[in-house]
Amino acid sequence: MMRALYWFREDLRLLDNPALTAMAQKADEAVFVFVIPSGPEWSQGEERMGDHRRRFMLESLADLDRELRGIGQQLRVLQGNPVECVLQTAKEWNCQAVFSQRCHTGEETQSAESISTMIPHHVVEGSTLVHPEDLPFAVEDLPEIFSRFRNKVEKRGLDIRPEFPIPKLPPPPQGMESTPFDPDGLQRLAGLPEDTMCFEGGALTGWKRLQHYFWGTHSLSSYKQTRNGMLGWDYSSKFSPWLAWGCMSPRSIYHAIRRYEEEEGSNESTYWLIFELLWRDYFRFVAMQHGNRIWHATGLKESARNPVSHHPLQWKAWCTGTTRSPFVNANMHELRLTGFMSNRGRQNVASYAIHDLGLDWRACAEWFEHWLIDFDPCSNTGNWLYVGGIGYDPRPQRKFDVDWQAERYDADGAYQSHWNRLGGIFPLDPDAVP
Ligand SMILES: Cc1cc2nc3c(=O)[nH]c(=O)nc-3n(C[C@H](O)[C@H](O)[C@H](O)COP(=O)(O)OP(=O)(O)OC[C@H]3O[C@@H](n4cnc5c(N)ncnc54)[C@H](O)[C@@H]3O)c2cc1C
Structure with missing residues (x-):
């Protein structure tokens, strides 16, 4: 009998979640956890997060909890030091292993490693469109120019792995009960015009947005012409909040674009959204390649290009x-x-x-x-x-x-x-x- 703890991080979704699928294949029972980190060192921590991001995160967690409860599971939302919270919960519920999606930056990577020293921790890639193992070069040899990266990746046609369906999840341990996650403090700024853009977190709203942008308005078919717009909802996809919190995977969006192309026709615009997702991947691979160097005052160069006065x-x-x-x-x-x-x-x-x-x-x-x-x-x-x-x-x-x-x-x-x-x-x- 294997009992696992699944640690949700930047992957607040069930669909196309390779780490979750890996856990579901191994575990007989599972505990699902998200930790809102306390302390200024965490980018998901409340100290570094403004109200808009916080609200989106809480809505996404509530949506995830609702989805889990619909299939007999539940999400435990904790607050504190992520390493301590995960280890403590694993101990409390006698879990034999932890599973999570791989993160690619500073504190996030370190915390995953700290957990691995205490309990078997399976960390699985799942945040990029192109799986790192499918790159035609080692990440250390990432081309220094985006167009070269793209040309190499696309040379024999983009070969994107199929998406993982929502797995059949193991049940919670007997006796584990918690109330549905129902966060307070989700008010929006009052007084803005009715039509002001307001993003609502969660996979459900992300998929509604995609449906609207693709099949509802066919905005995807003119994305290349409108993407430099500035006012309103439909000049660009607005998928970024759902991607950043992992409510949707870039791979799911990619396969939806391909479905749209089959049904409605492909053109430069439908391709261009994939092109932008490759930009997203590129910056992720740069972070994998350079680690903490990316935060350096002079970036990846030896010296700054501009005088910095910071008046x-x-x-x-x-x-x-x-x-x-x-x-x-x-x-x-x-x-x-x-x-x-x-x-x-x-x-x-x-x-x-x-x-x-x-x-x-x-x-x-x-x-x-x-x-x-x-x-x-x-x-x-x-x-x-x-x-x-x-x-x-x-x-x-x-x-x-x-x-x-x-x-x-x-x-x-x-x-x-x-x-x-x-x-x-x-x-x-x-x-x-x-
Ligand atoms: C200074 C600066 C900071 C930025 N910070 C962020 C950030 O914190 N998070 C973030 O997601 N994007 C960031 N971007 C990239 C880009 O501005 C946003 O991804 C985009 O505006 C989001 O709107 P959209 O989803 O409608 O994009 P669309 O034009 O519809 O593009 C679709 C998706 O492609 C990806 N994408 C598009 N352009 C870029 C790009 N230049 N770099 C990386 N990915 C891209 C995004 O995931 C985006 O959701 C930043 C850009 C600049 C210049």
Whole structure:
């Protein structure tokens, strides 16, 4: 008789979850756990998480618990040091092994290793589109330019593994009872216009979003033309929050794109969403290759490209959306009020912070970490390094002319007037900026 503990981490889903499937194949009974970490060292910890991300996480956990209860299981949501909570629960319930999905950054990897020293811990890959073992090179030999990576990966056609169906899960140990996870504090910011984007966590809402974006509106078929938009729901997929929390896997999205192509036809746009998922993979492989080096002030380079002054007034202006650029300000207000910002916006505010204001990219990346619902340590850091010219990139500078960008991508000024007006109604107190 084998009793296992399954530790949910960045994989809040049952579908296409290889670690969960591995556990289900081995265990006769199982205990399911998620730990909300206490302490500033954890990116999933409440101290580093703003309200938007926290709400999305709690909704995702409630959805996962509901799904588990529907098949006779349950989720235990704990709070504390993740290593201690997992080991203590494993001991309390006499579990012989722990299973979890592999994470690829600092504290997350270390905590998995600490658990492995105390109890058999099966850590299984499951967060990328291309399985690391299917790369045509070793991760240490990752090409230093994205297009070279993509060409190599696509050389013989993308061969993506099939998705894992939801496994038949073992029951909980006898006598284990807990009340359904029903978190408090899920209020949204009151007073924003009705049509303001508001993401709701959980696999169910993620799949509804996909259904809407693919078959509901056919927006996927014009993604390549609209993806640089800034206002509204459908200029891009908005899958990032569900991907970051693992409510949906990139592989499931990939196979849904292929189904859509078979039914509705393929074009450059349907391919382009896969292309963007490869960007996501790329930054994950960069993190696997370089470990903690990705947090270094000079990134993957020997020296910084720009002088870093990190003047406190410039820093506060950037955070509060009171810089000289109305375009940057509008984006910073959107981030703070919704937990989201378009890719176009992110590139511009990042470039402005690094190249115009001389801010330290690490502080800016932490600001993103706090506010973004879709915060992902690999994608966030990878993109900041990229814009700063200190990651993998053939170009030494990625400086955007924000005025030119505003004219090009917000020609009628609708985006700027919308978010600058709301930023004025809901200002951020400069004293609240760290
Ligand atoms: C400075 C900066 C910081 C960023 N931080 C994050 C972050 O913390 N988390 C995050 O998920 N993305 C981050 N991005 C990447 C990108 O902006 C978002 O993934 C995208 O805006 C999310 O919207 P979407 O889901 O509608 O994207 P879509 O355009 O619909 O793309 C589909 C998916 O592809 C992936 N993707 C697209 N562009 C990128 C990219 N440049 N890098 C990595 N993956 C990409 C995402 O998973 C996204 O959900 C950052 C970009 C910049 C410039």
